[in-house]
Amino acid sequence: MDDSGLIKISAILLAAGTSSRMGKRNKLFIPFDGKPMFIRCLEEIVGAAPAEIIVVTGYEHERVKHSLPASASAKVVENSHYDIGMTSSIQAGVRTCDPGTHAFMICLSDMPLIKSEDYRLLMDFFKESKQRSTTPIVAPSYKGRRGNPIIFDCSYRQEILDHREAEGCRKIVKDNSRQQFLRDFDRSQFLMDFDSL
Numbered sequence: 001m002d003d004s005g006l007i008k009i010s011a012i013l014l015a016a017g018t019s020s021r022m023g024k025r026n027k028l029f030i031p032f033d034g035k036p037m038f039i040r041c042l043e044e045i046v047g048a049a050p051a052e053i054i055v056v057t058g059y060e061h062e063r064v065k066h067s068l069p070a071s072a073s074a075k076v077v078e079n080s081h082y083d084i085g086m087t088s089s090i091q092a093g094v095r096t097c098d099p100g101t102h103a104f105m106i107c108l109s110d111m112p113l114i115k116s117e118d119y120r121l122l123m124d125f126f127k128e129s130k131q132r133s134t135t136p137i138v139a140p141s142y143k144g145r146r147g148n149p150i151i152f153d154c155s156y157r158q159e160i161l162d163h164r165e166a167e168g169c170r171k172i173v174k175d176n177s178r179q180q181f182l183r184d185f186d187r188s189q190f191l192m193d194f195d196s197l
Contacts, residue, residue, distance in 0.1 A: 007127045008051035009151065010101040011119075012093030013042055013074075015109040016058025016082035026060055027194055028109055029067075036067060037194060038109035045107055046072050047116030048123065054096050056089040058082025085166030094160050102130075104160070106169070107149045113189040119149070125183040126151045133179050137172075140190035141182040147190030153179075 015028055015038050028038035035043075045053055053074040057064045061078045068074060079092040094104055103126055105119070122140055129136035130153075138151040152160065156172060165171055173180060 007102045007130060008098070008100060009103045009105050009123050009126065010093075010097040011045050011048070011050040011053045011105045011107055011149075012090065012097070013038070013045060013053065013055045013107045013109055014086060014089045014093070015064050016056050016079045016089040016092075017086070018059045018083065026063070028064065030194070032112045037112050038064070039067065039069070040112045041107065041109050041114070042068070042072055042074065044112075044114060044116045045119055046074075048119035050105060050119075050123065051101060052098055054093045056093045056096075058089060086168050087163055087166050090169060091161050091163070094157060102154050103151050104154065104157075105149050105151045108193060110194040111148060111189070111192065112194070113192050114149075115189070118185070118189060121185075122149065122151065122183055125181070129181040132181070135176070135179050137176055137180045139173075139180065139182055141184050142186075142188045142191055145191055146182060147188075149190075 029036045032040045055074045055076050056079050057076060058079040059082055065076050075096060077092050077096040079089045081088040090106055126138040129138055135153045135155045140147045159172055160169060163169055
Protein backbone atom coordinates (compact mmCIF):
# COMPACT_ATOMS: atom_id res chain seq x y z
CA MET A 1 0.00 0.00 0.00
CA ASP A 2 1.09 3.56 -0.53
CA ASP A 3 1.33 6.24 2.16
CA SER A 4 -2.41 6.91 1.93
CA GLY A 5 -3.26 3.25 2.50
CA LEU A 6 -4.59 2.81 -1.04
CA ILE A 7 -3.94 -0.37 -3.00
CA LYS A 8 -3.07 0.49 -6.59
CA ILE A 9 -4.10 -2.00 -9.26
CA SER A 10 -2.78 -1.73 -12.81
CA ALA A 11 -5.06 -3.08 -15.54
CA ILE A 12 -3.22 -4.67 -18.47
CA LEU A 13 -5.40 -5.11 -21.57
CA LEU A 14 -3.95 -7.62 -24.02
CA ALA A 15 -4.64 -6.46 -27.58
CA ALA A 16 -1.69 -7.94 -29.45
CA GLY A 17 -2.83 -11.28 -30.89
CA THR A 18 -3.19 -12.25 -34.53
CA SER A 19 -6.79 -13.58 -34.30
CA SER A 20 -5.52 -16.59 -36.23
CA ARG A 21 -8.87 -18.39 -36.06
CA MET A 22 -10.47 -15.45 -37.89
CA GLY A 23 -8.26 -15.72 -40.98
CA LYS A 24 -7.08 -12.25 -42.00
CA ARG A 25 -9.76 -10.45 -39.98
CA ASN A 26 -8.66 -8.89 -36.69
CA LYS A 27 -11.41 -9.85 -34.27
CA LEU A 28 -10.62 -6.89 -32.01
CA PHE A 29 -12.36 -4.68 -34.55
CA ILE A 30 -15.52 -6.76 -34.84
CA PRO A 31 -18.41 -4.49 -33.78
CA PHE A 32 -19.95 -5.08 -30.36
CA ASP A 33 -22.64 -2.68 -29.18
CA GLY A 34 -21.69 -0.40 -32.05
CA LYS A 35 -17.97 -0.19 -31.31
CA PRO A 36 -14.91 -2.34 -31.95
CA MET A 37 -14.96 -5.15 -29.43
CA PHE A 38 -11.67 -4.26 -27.77
CA ILE A 39 -12.79 -0.64 -27.35
CA ARG A 40 -15.91 -1.85 -25.53
CA CYS A 41 -13.65 -3.89 -23.24
CA LEU A 42 -11.38 -0.90 -22.69
CA GLU A 43 -14.29 1.42 -21.86
CA GLU A 44 -15.58 -0.97 -19.21
CA ILE A 45 -12.12 -1.15 -17.66
CA VAL A 46 -11.90 2.65 -17.69
CA GLY A 47 -15.23 2.76 -15.86
CA ALA A 48 -13.80 0.56 -13.11
CA ALA A 49 -11.11 3.20 -12.42
CA PRO A 50 -7.95 1.14 -11.85
CA ALA A 51 -4.82 3.09 -10.91
CA GLU A 52 -3.58 2.86 -14.50
CA ILE A 53 -4.44 1.13 -17.76
CA ILE A 54 -1.86 -0.35 -20.10
CA VAL A 55 -2.84 -1.57 -23.56
CA VAL A 56 -0.43 -4.09 -25.04
CA THR A 57 -0.41 -4.06 -28.83
CA GLY A 58 1.38 -6.21 -31.37
CA TYR A 59 -0.41 -7.38 -34.50
CA GLU A 60 -1.65 -4.30 -36.40
CA HIS A 61 -0.04 -2.10 -33.76
CA GLU A 62 -0.63 1.19 -35.54
CA ARG A 63 -4.28 0.43 -36.25
CA VAL A 64 -4.96 -0.56 -32.65
CA LYS A 65 -2.99 2.39 -31.23
CA HIS A 66 -4.79 4.97 -33.35
CA SER A 67 -8.19 3.50 -32.47
CA LEU A 68 -7.76 4.16 -28.76
CA PRO A 69 -9.86 7.01 -27.40
CA ALA A 70 -7.82 9.75 -25.75
CA SER A 71 -10.31 9.73 -22.88
CA ALA A 72 -9.03 6.29 -21.84
CA SER A 73 -5.70 7.82 -20.74
CA ALA A 74 -4.07 4.47 -21.40
CA LYS A 75 -0.39 3.76 -21.76
CA VAL A 76 0.39 1.86 -24.95
CA VAL A 77 3.23 -0.62 -25.17
CA GLU A 78 4.08 -2.50 -28.36
CA ASN A 79 5.05 -6.14 -27.93
CA SER A 80 7.29 -6.90 -30.89
CA HIS A 81 7.31 -10.58 -29.86
CA TYR A 82 3.51 -11.00 -29.88
CA ASP A 83 3.75 -13.91 -32.32
CA ILE A 84 5.37 -16.18 -29.73
CA GLY A 85 2.31 -16.17 -27.48
CA MET A 86 0.21 -14.40 -24.89
CA THR A 87 2.80 -14.61 -22.14
CA SER A 88 5.09 -12.21 -23.99
CA SER A 89 2.29 -9.62 -23.98
CA ILE A 90 1.63 -10.12 -20.29
CA GLN A 91 5.32 -9.60 -19.63
CA ALA A 92 5.42 -6.45 -21.78
CA GLY A 93 2.53 -5.02 -19.79
CA VAL A 94 4.01 -5.93 -16.42
CA ARG A 95 7.33 -4.29 -17.35
CA THR A 96 5.47 -1.08 -18.22
CA CYS A 97 3.44 -0.83 -15.01
CA ASP A 98 4.12 1.96 -12.58
CA PRO A 99 6.81 0.79 -10.12
CA GLY A 100 4.47 1.67 -7.26
CA THR A 101 1.64 -0.61 -8.36
CA HIS A 102 0.49 -3.30 -5.95
CA ALA A 103 -1.16 -5.70 -8.41
CA PHE A 104 -1.58 -6.56 -12.08
CA MET A 105 -5.06 -7.26 -13.46
CA ILE A 106 -4.59 -9.17 -16.71
CA CYS A 107 -7.56 -8.40 -18.98
CA LEU A 108 -8.48 -9.97 -22.30
CA SER A 109 -9.74 -7.83 -25.16
CA ASP A 110 -12.27 -10.35 -26.46
CA MET A 111 -14.49 -10.54 -23.35
CA PRO A 112 -16.99 -7.70 -23.94
CA LEU A 113 -19.65 -9.01 -21.56
CA ILE A 114 -17.61 -8.02 -18.50
CA LYS A 115 -18.87 -4.68 -17.19
CA SER A 116 -17.24 -1.94 -15.14
CA GLU A 117 -19.03 -3.08 -11.99
CA ASP A 118 -17.67 -6.60 -12.48
CA TYR A 119 -14.11 -5.31 -12.67
CA ARG A 120 -14.72 -3.12 -9.61
CA LEU A 121 -16.08 -6.03 -7.59
CA LEU A 122 -13.07 -8.13 -8.50
CA MET A 123 -10.61 -5.39 -7.59
CA ASP A 124 -12.42 -4.83 -4.28
CA PHE A 125 -12.17 -8.56 -3.62
CA PHE A 126 -8.43 -8.41 -4.24
CA LYS A 127 -8.11 -5.63 -1.68
CA GLU A 128 -10.07 -7.74 0.83
CA SER A 129 -7.84 -10.73 0.06
CA LYS A 130 -4.78 -8.70 1.02
CA GLN A 131 -6.04 -8.93 4.60
CA ARG A 132 -5.78 -12.73 4.42
CA SER A 133 -2.61 -13.10 2.38
CA THR A 134 0.39 -10.93 1.57
CA THR A 135 0.63 -12.50 -1.90
CA PRO A 136 -2.89 -13.18 -3.20
CA ILE A 137 -3.90 -14.23 -6.68
CA VAL A 138 -7.54 -13.39 -7.35
CA ALA A 139 -9.88 -14.63 -10.07
CA PRO A 140 -13.62 -14.73 -10.73
CA SER A 141 -15.49 -18.02 -10.79
CA TYR A 142 -18.86 -19.26 -11.96
CA LYS A 143 -20.23 -22.63 -10.88
CA GLY A 144 -16.76 -23.81 -9.93
CA ARG A 145 -15.05 -22.67 -13.13
CA ARG A 146 -12.30 -20.05 -12.90
CA GLY A 147 -12.50 -17.20 -15.38
CA ASN A 148 -10.73 -13.99 -16.35
CA PRO A 149 -9.34 -11.49 -15.55
CA ILE A 150 -6.81 -12.71 -13.00
CA ILE A 151 -5.22 -10.28 -10.55
CA PHE A 152 -1.67 -11.03 -9.43
CA ASP A 153 -0.11 -9.38 -6.43
CA CYS A 154 3.02 -7.45 -7.43
CA SER A 155 5.15 -9.96 -5.54
CA TYR A 156 4.76 -12.25 -8.59
CA ARG A 157 6.37 -9.71 -10.91
CA GLN A 158 9.67 -11.50 -11.36
CA GLU A 159 8.00 -14.90 -11.57
CA ILE A 160 5.81 -13.57 -14.40
CA LEU A 161 8.79 -12.03 -16.20
CA ASP A 162 10.73 -15.30 -15.91
CA HIS A 163 7.77 -17.45 -17.03
CA ARG A 164 8.43 -19.53 -20.14
CA GLU A 165 5.07 -21.08 -21.04
CA ALA A 166 3.83 -19.28 -24.15
CA GLU A 167 0.11 -19.02 -23.53
CA GLY A 168 -0.42 -17.44 -20.15
CA CYS A 169 0.37 -17.85 -16.48
CA ARG A 170 -1.70 -20.89 -15.49
CA LYS A 171 1.35 -22.63 -14.06
CA ILE A 172 2.06 -19.69 -11.77
CA VAL A 173 -1.50 -19.86 -10.50
CA LYS A 174 -1.23 -23.62 -10.03
CA ASP A 175 2.13 -23.41 -8.27
CA ASN A 176 0.69 -20.83 -5.86
CA SER A 177 -2.75 -22.39 -5.43
CA ARG A 178 -2.75 -21.79 -1.66
CA GLN A 179 -2.66 -18.06 -2.37
CA GLN A 180 -5.53 -18.20 -4.85
CA PHE A 181 -8.82 -16.58 -3.89
CA LEU A 182 -11.91 -17.02 -6.06
CA ARG A 183 -14.72 -14.51 -6.12
CA ASP A 184 -17.96 -16.30 -7.01
CA PHE A 185 -20.38 -14.62 -9.42
CA ASP A 186 -23.86 -15.64 -10.44
CA ARG A 187 -23.34 -14.93 -14.14
CA SER A 188 -20.95 -16.44 -16.66
CA GLN A 189 -19.56 -13.23 -18.18
CA PHE A 190 -16.06 -14.02 -16.91
CA LEU A 191 -16.02 -17.24 -18.94
CA MET A 192 -17.40 -15.85 -22.20
CA ASP A 193 -14.88 -14.71 -24.77
CA PHE A 194 -15.78 -13.82 -28.36
CA ASP A 195 -15.39 -17.38 -29.58
CA SER A 196 -18.03 -18.60 -27.11
CA LEU A 197 -20.60 -15.80 -27.59
